[in-house]
Amino acid sequence: MRYILNAGKAVTPRGILPGASIILSGEKIAEVRSRPTTAQGDAQVISLDKYTVLPGLIDLHIHGVNGHDTMDASFEALNGMSNYLARQGVTSFLAATVTAGMDKILGAVENIANCRQQGLHGARLLGAYIEGPYLNPENSGAHCKDCLRELDSLEIEAILAKAGGNVRVFALAPEKENAIPVIQGLTGRGIKVALGHSSATYGETNRAIETGASIAVHTFNGMGGLHHREPGIVGAVLNSGKIMAELIADGVHVAFPVIEILLKCKDKEDIILITDCMRAGGLGDGEYELGELKVRVKDGIARTKEGSLAGSTLRLIDGVKNLVQKVNVPLADAVHMASLNPARALGQSGRLGSIAEGKQADLIAIDDEFNVVFTMVGGKIVCLEQKEF
Incomplete structure (x- = not known):
């Protein structure tokens, strides 16, 4: 099916185009015009002029959403995440693991590989994000301290082998022994290294960044x-132009004034909006699990019994909305922090992340309240909330 999408306005790398039309050819964007387009041949015209x-x-x-979690290690879990995310405007995602026994991590990454081969029904699964077990216990957050480990090259090889080439991001604490050779090995395979759950010094963090860590x-x-005498990992991230910064923009994990400071320190192209969502996302308050830990969600905020934040229940479109409405970030910039920037972080901005000719036809439409009313993944409509199109 060929489509022509006529938009009220469209957010593109060229700016916000009022009355734009997006002409699709199969799974890709063939042309972006700055005016509406009438029917062409057998193409179906979809009117999104209100959106x-x-x-x-x-x-x-x-990590998870709507009752599902990556660590469930099943097609039903990742497909459930995929379908729910598509309804919320997410067209691609990385499934993040959490610290657990090695057998559970291996099962989770093997399932990610199988699901990528089989294909999911909603948002596109891009691969795995390995978070844990190579983290610092002092900053473990919602990761099981008893399951944290030192870097082990044989274990890492086992994870990569089970994942079958589907690990996209590998997180670790840069102060760990042998971190530098591990970073060299991972980046040499095209895997992005992320630094976190860490008490690293400024120097330790900078060495990791110079070695190739990029998130x-x-x-x-x-x-x-x-700290003014030891800027630490936060200071290194703020001061370096070689590392991109993930951000949970819910106002709980990071206060909005601190987000303003981050935006003054980092280029807008180097901010990546994420959710770090866990299985309670889309559901109500109550008792849940995140990896090996029990988590209680109250007023939409997930915490361990010790009080540590345990992921979020944030929708990514609400992170965009918060930046626009709470931090006065221009709409196009906020959108690209949740689309083009993560694509760039993964080295996939040539095919994903923006409305431009030749890219995948991954498109969503929102109303003035940031409600998602339409989602298309690779030229296929997967969510149509309004029937009048």
């Missing part, structure tokens, strides 16, 4: 704090 069309969002770092795990959270 704003955005590139599909990419959640680089999500900061949920910046500020699970990190030693900034």
Whole structure:
């Protein structure tokens, strides 16, 4: 099926285009015009003139949602996540593991590989994000301290083998022994290294960045704090132009004034909006599990029994909304922090992340309240909330 999407306005790399039309050819965008387009041949015209069309969002770092979790290690879990995320405007995601026994981590990554081969029904699964067990117990957050481990090259090889080439991001604490050779080995295979759950010094962090680490795990959270005599990992992330910063923009994990500081320190192209969502996302308050830990959600905030934040229940589109409405970030910039920037972080901006000719037709439409009313993944409509199109 060929489509022509006529938008009220469209967020593109060229800016926000009022009255734009997006012409699709199969799974790709063939042309973006700055005016509406009438029917052409057998193409179906979809009128989105009441809405704003955005590139599909990419959640680089999500553990679970709507009762499902990556560590469930089943097709039903990842497909359930995929379907729910598509309804919320996410067209691609990385399934994040959490610290657990090695057998559970291996099972989870093997399932990710199988699900990528089989294909999911909603948002596109891009691969695995390995978070744990190679983290610092002092900043473990919602990771089981008893399951944390030192870096072990044989274990890492086992994870990569089970994943079958599907590990995209590998998180670790840079102060761990042998961190530098591990970073060299991972980046040499094209895997992005993320730094987090860490008490690393400024120097230790900079050495990891210079070695090739390129992502900061949920910046500020699970990190030693900034101090005027030892800026630590936070200071290194803020001061380096070689590392991108993940951000959970819910106002709980990071206060909005601190987000303003982050935006003054980092280029807008180097901020990646994530959710770090866990299985309670989309559901109500109550008792849940995150990996090996029991988690209680109250007022939408997930915490361990010790009081540590345990992921979020954030929708990525609400992170975009918060930046626009709470931090006065221009809409196009906020959108690209949740689409083009994560694509760039993964080295996939040539095919994903923006509304441009030749890219995948991953498109969503929102109303003025940031409600998602339409989602398309690779030229296929997977969510149509309104029937009048």
